[in-house]
Amino acid sequence: MPHDQTTGIPPLKHALTRLLLILAIIAALPAAAESAGKPEAAPDIDIRTAQREFRLSSLRGNVIYLDFWASWCTPCRESFPWMNRMEQKYSARGFKIIAINLDEDRSRAEVFLKKYPARFTIGFDAAGKSAEIFDVRGMPSSYLIDRQGKLITRHIGFRQKDTAGLESAIRSALNRQESK
Incomplete structure (x- = not known):
């Protein structure tokens, strides 16, 4: 053979x-x-802000852009103005941005926020538990979550060239959910 x-x-x-x-x-x-x-269900985490504590699941019914950031993160400085614009542009349609700071020293986050003010919800997680649950692998890392609490997209880093695609995903999630 x-x-x-x-x-x-x-x-x-x-x-x-x-x-x-x-x-x-x-x-x-x-x-x-x-x-x-x-899409898989987004993990349900506790979010602590300066004013209150709540569960991510309490925001169901909204499209959520969950962002993990740190004061030392250079791309985070660029992402904050963009997130402010997105929150302002889409909040009336049920869009919310939650940005969770992972600095061990909260005063560093507060200095950052004075330079780059946020017009969206800021959470604090010095222990990094929420980042561990979401398997954050870089700064910033963002997660788009639909109105039913399902994870739609994950994105690591922030580059201006990616903003059109990110905004398109936000619009798509809002449009898809509004038509149901």
Whole structure:
């Protein structure tokens, strides 16, 4: 029986192996598409602001842009003016921004906020528990959550070139939810 010179596998077995691999991939596609089409529930975390404490789930019915930031984060300085514009532009449609500061020393966050004022809700989590729950891997990290509390998108970093796409995702979430 002839063998493939590179693998030593008979040609028929080589073809069958390829066919089985292709069939396995095709069989897995519907499951992958199904899970991709069903957003996962966003973790429910406690959020502490300067004035109050609340659960993220208490905001259901709104589209939430949850942002994790720190005073030392250079891209965070650019993200705050953009988040202010988004909050102002879409808040009447049920859009809320919650930005959770992860500095161990809250006074650093307060200095940052004097330079870059926020017109949206600021939470504080010096222990980083909420960031751990959301598996934050960079600063800033943002999560778009729909009105039912499902996670729509995750985004690490902040670049001006990404803002059109981020705003488009916000509009899409607001439009999709309003039409139901």
